[in-house]
Structure formats: C-alpha cells, structure tokens
Amino acid sequence: xxxxxxxxxxxxxxxxxxxxxxxxxxxxxxxxxxxxxxxxxxxxxxxxxxxxxxxxxxxxxxxxxxxxxxxxxxxxxxxxxxxxxxxxxxxxxxxxxxxxxxxxxxxxxxxxxxxxxxxxxxxxxxxxxxxxxxxxxxxxxxxxxxxxxxxxxxxxxxxxxxxxxxxxxxxxxxxxxxxxxxxxxxxxxxxxxxxxxxxxxx
Amino acid sequence: xxxxxxxxxxxxxxxxxxxxxxxxxxxxxxxxxxxxxxxxxxxxxxxxxxxxxxxxxxxxxxxxxxxxxxxxxxxxxxxxxxxxxxxxxxxxxxxxxxxxxxxxxxxxxxxxxxxxxxxxxxxxxxxxxxxxxxxxxxxxxxxxxxxxxxxxxxxxxxxxxxxxxxxxxxxxxxxxxxxxxxxxxxxxxxxxxxxxxxxxxx
Numbered sequence: 373x374x375x376x377x378x379x380x381x382x383x384x385x386x387x388x389x390x391x392x393x394x395x396x397x398x399x400x401x402x403x404x405x406x407x408x409x410x411x412x413x414x415x416x417x418x419x420x421x422x423x424x425x426x427x428x429x430x431x432x433x434x435x436x437x438x439x440x441x442x443x444x445x446x447x448x449x450x451x452x453x454x455x456x457x458x459x460x461x462x463x464x465x466x467x468x469x470x471x472x473x474x475x476x477x478x479x480x481x482x483x484x485x486x487x488x489x490x491x492x493x494x495x496x497x498x499x500x501x502x503x504x505x506x507x508x509x510x511x512x513x514x515x516x517x518x519x520x521x522x523x524x525x526x527x528x529x530x531x532x533x534x535x536x537x538x539x540x541x542x543x544x545x546x547x548x549x550x551x552x553x554x555x556x557x558x559x560x561x562x563x564x565x566x567x568x569x570x571x572x573x574x
Numbered sequence: 575x576x577x578x579x580x581x582x583x584x585x586x587x588x589x590x591x592x593x594x595x596x597x598x599x600x601x602x603x604x605x606x607x608x609x610x611x612x613x614x615x616x617x618x619x620x621x622x623x624x625x626x627x628x629x630x631x632x633x634x635x636x637x638x639x640x641x642x643x644x645x646x647x648x649x650x651x652x653x654x655x656x657x658x659x660x661x662x663x664x665x666x667x668x669x670x671x672x673x674x675x676x677x678x679x680x681x682x683x684x685x686x687x688x689x690x691x692x693x694x695x696x697x698x699x700x701x702x703x704x705x706x707x708x709x710x711x712x713x714x715x716x717x718x719x720x721x722x723x724x725x726x727x728x729x730x731x732x733x734x735x736x737x738x739x740x741x742x743x744x745x746x747x748x749x750x751x752x753x754x755x756x757x758x759x760x761x762x763x764x765x766x767x768x769x770x771x772x773x774x775x776x
Contacts, residue, residue: 373692374732379630382743389743391627391729394705396601396659396747397754397764421623421635424720425593428581433623457598463767471773482775490575503596510719517713517726518626524719527593530576541584541591542757545598552599552754552764555744557772560764562599565665567760571673573684 393555397562399545400553402466402485403432404454404496405446407475412487412496413442414479416469418553420455421522428527429510430455435520442475447523451509452494456501458551463559466551490531497531502548504531542567595757599764601747602755604668604687605634606656606698607648609677614689614698615644616681618671620755622657623724630729631712632657637722644677649725653711654696658703660753665761668753692733699733704750706733744769 379387398418405413421431434444447453458466462485469479480487486499490506497504507525514521536544544564552560581589600620607615623633636646649655660668664687671681682689688701692708699706709727716723738746746766754762 374734374736376730379729379732384628386743387630388627390739390745391630392624393743393745394707394732394747395622395624395632396603396752397599399598399600401598419623420597421621422594422597423635423717423722424637425590426586427720428589428593429720430597433625435626460767464770467770468773468776471775473775477775505596511717513715513717513724515625515713515715515724515726518629518631520625522715522717522724524717527581528578530581530596532576534576537592541588541595542760543592543595545596545756546762550598554747558744558769559767560748561767562754562762562764565662565761565763568666568669570759571670573673573675573679574670 389555393558395554397552397554397560400458400466400551400559402456402458402469402498402501403443404456404498405443405452406450406495407446408449411475412478412480413446414469414483414485414498415443416466423524429524430507430527431522431524433520433522444521444523447509450494453507453509453525454495454497455505455507456498457503457545457548459500459502460549460551460561462500463551467557467559470556490529502532502550503545591757595760597756599754599756599762602660602668602753602761604658604660604671604700604703605645606658606700607645607654608652608697609648610651613677614680614682615648616671616685616687616700617645618668625726631726632709632729633724633726635722635724646723646725649711652696655709655711655727656697656699657707657709658700659705659747659750661702661704662751662753662763664702665753669759669761672758692731695730704734704752705747
C-alpha cells in the first residue's frame, strides 16, 4: 500500500511519473496553433476531455509553467487551435514536439510534420493526421487548487475518412491506427475488444 | 468534411455517439461510493483527468442529468470515493454498472463485484480491481457553458501490485491487463509500444 505519507516523501520527478502514468492511457493528440505574428506551433498533449456532445465541447488541461506555453498563448491570442490525431507509426516524431523549442521555430518543420490549412481557418493542421479537428476556444477556467487551466473549445469541423464512422455514429479510431499514450513518454497501440449494447437493469 | 452545420443537424443520439467516441480511448474506471445512510454504489466512468502530481490531484467530469447521479450525490455527502481499475476480462460486468439501478440496489451485488474496505475509509473498493485508489474530494467546479461539473480529488492511498512500478516511477498498467474504453460502449485492450527519453531540441 502506498499511503499519503509515502506519496509526499517521493522525489518530485518520481512522483510525477508515477501519478501521471497511473492515470492511464489517453488519446495522443497534436495541438496546432499559430500566433498573430505568424509563428506556427505544434505540441503533443494527452489531456483531451469530452465535456459534451450538444454543443460538441472538449477540454484540455494546461499547466502554466510547462513547455506548452506557446500553445496556450496562441490559443488565447487567436481563439483557434487544431486537434490532430497521430498515426502509431509517427510516435517518435510526435514525442519530439514536446522538446522546448523557441517560439520562432516551428515544430512542424523540425519534427517532420507537414503544415496544412483549411479555408477560413487561421490555425495549422497536420497533413499526416488521420483525423483533423478545427476548434474554437469557448471558455478558460482557472483551477485554483493548483494553478492549472481547463480550456474548453467547441468543434468547428472534422476532417477524417468517414468510412471509419459506423451507422450509429461510432468512430472506429483503432481502424485508423491512432496512437494512445500514458504519462509523458509511454506510447500505446489499442485494440477494440467489443462494443456492448446499452445496459439495462436485469 | 463534417462541418458545423452537419454536426448541428445530426440526430441527437448519433451526435452523442460520434463526439464521445471521437474523443478517443481512456482508462475505464469503476467509482465506488457509499451514501451516509449506508447504500453502496458502483459506476463505470471514463473521464479520469490528470490535474497534477504535487499534490496528487485527479478530476472527473459529471453530467448532472445522467445515470451517474448517485455517485455524485454520495461524493458530495461524504467527500470520499474510490477509483478501481478494471481487468479486461471483467469488461461486461463493468459495463453493466452503467444501467440505471435504484439507489437502494448495490451495483456490486447485481453486477458481480466484491465490495471490500480499507481501514479508516468509508467508501467501498472493488476486490477484483488490479489497482484500487482512495480519493478525497477537494474542489467542485461548475462548468457554466453546458452545466457539467469538474470534480477534483486528491489521492489518499494506492493499493496495487508494486512490481508494476518501474524504478523511475512508471506504472505499467498494460502488464496488469487493465481495460480502456471509448464512448459509452466500446472496450479496448492496450499494448505498450515504447517509452521514449525526455525530448530535447536537436
């Protein structure tokens, strides 16, 4: 049993790795943004949160003191960002976007992804991404307990192979071999075991 | 391309399935609670969010109008809950906890899980769970944009096979064959492809 005292006494990096990886697998996503003065940014995140479907709203968690600062600044400046799923074969390139590059350096260029654009949308997409989603910032919520930020955006459009969508709306992301991750450095493949029917008391 | 107008025009259940499943895989967890008048509750969730490691804080998203109402009420009453990971072989039992049972019926009993307790902790754990985590509620944040709730709790203790923890703190949840899920009904296995070193500009 790891009790509260043991958790408190762990060396800081050990505790971060433990608590972060223990939270389990999540979809790996690349967030594309562009500052008002024209610098593109691309950064890997794993904190995508489903907030609601009507309207379609998703959240992201930002820790203010981290490497991801350019992403947050660009979103606050432009209210726009893109969510790009990662093909499993691109996991090493995606991980490299977590390095601390200067604002004037585009992670698209140095990490080997291709910037592309949709009409009437300022933020850049990842051409290699099997799913590309345009997002508009809707609400920024400051989490007072530890200074993190929950940023909520609405889905503007979705660009994907629509044959991945089942007749009932289910998206078979595993068929597109999209990357999952845990913690800050562990990358996973996922396999669909089963879909079950709506559960009723029995 | 699925644009905003198409999203708006989808039938409500289709849109819910699409947006929910598109958000990708997440760890499947069973939340154990017990009301002050002694009724146990167990419910499957997939909205576990890493908020921070120091102190160790995790969040959950609640939609007030859903089946999970007993869970939220019990947490607000007692400030305690447990997070229990699910062995992949138990996915059907875990899914059954999403059925709308009356408050007086324990999902532990009807879905085939065994209730167990740790000293000095009111909320019930799942004996079958490969990872059992005791949580204390810390903060409730109302998300005004759609009426959902972000509930943040702190980790009180962790009960797991500690041989799953690497020397650097990484928890190999895949070795414990823990269940992942997407949307409301799709269950996944996960496989670790690789862990990478901390990325630096190159």
